[in-house]
Amino acid sequence: MTKSSTPAMPSLRADQAVQRGPAVRFMADGCTVDAFEGESVAAALFAAGQRELRRSPRDNAPRGMFCLMGSCQECLVWVGGRKLPACQVPAAAGLEIESLDYREQRLG
Numbered sequence: 218m219t220k221s222s223t224p225a226m227p228s229l230r231a232d233q234a235v236q237r238g239p240a241v242r243f244m245a246d247g248c249t250v251d252a253f254e255g256e257s258v259a260a261a262l263f264a265a266g267q268r269e270l271r272r273s274p275r276d277n278a279p280r281g282m283f284c285l286m287g288s289c290q291e292c293l294v295w296v297g298g299r300k301l302p303a304c305q306v307p308a309a310a311g312l313e314i315e316s317l318d319y320r321e322q323r324l325g
């Protein structure tokens with residue numbers, strides 16, 4: 218193998234030149250979630266280890282983030298009495314999120 222003269226690829230890590238909002242906490246299904254203000258609720262939940270956001274009504278399959286632009290509706294959650302895509306809701310201090318299943322169980 219010959220040595221390549223191609224320059225090294227720049228790092229693609231998102232930890233450089235990233236400006237984050239201040240650290241905030243919100244509630245999701247009764248648990249505290251640490252986030253950065255302004256990042257999406259979906260991103261904050263993913264970073265906290267939450268991969269499943271709801272279950273498919275047809276076959277009960279786990280559903281999570283997919284398009285991240287508000288189109289697929291796979292990440293629907295309850296926020297302030299409205300069903301919204303978690304990928305389109307900015308994280309903010311004091312926000313209260315409920316998954317569809319959690320709310321259904323809570324309300325009976």
Ligand code: FES
Pocket residue numbers: 259281282283284285286287288289290291292293302303304305
């Ligand atoms: S991931 Fe598709 S609407 Fe949120």
